[in-house]
Amino acid sequence: MALAVSLSIIVIQLSHTVHPPGAAAVLTAVVRGENVHQLGWLCPLFPIGASCIIMLSVRYTILTTSPTTTAIPAIGKIAR
Incomplete structure (x- = not known):
């Protein structure tokens, strides 16, 4: 169990992704x-x-x- 969680955390850190529930999903599957x-x-x-x-x-x-909300602004543009 500890190996699955620790390996998922290592992969998250090495891939520079931010997904804390990723380790919890592995832990749930193992438990x-x-x-x-x-x-x-x-x-x-x-x-x-x-x-x-x-x-x-x-x-x-x-x-x-x-x-007041008409649309979501495009990515990279600042809504004014």
């Missing part, structure tokens, strides 16, 4: 053992998919209901 292995790819895809749907629905709701 839960056979239950997670039986789920296969549904184990990481369901929480990720649910999170994406929630974030997109909140974004859509805010953009469509807020009178």
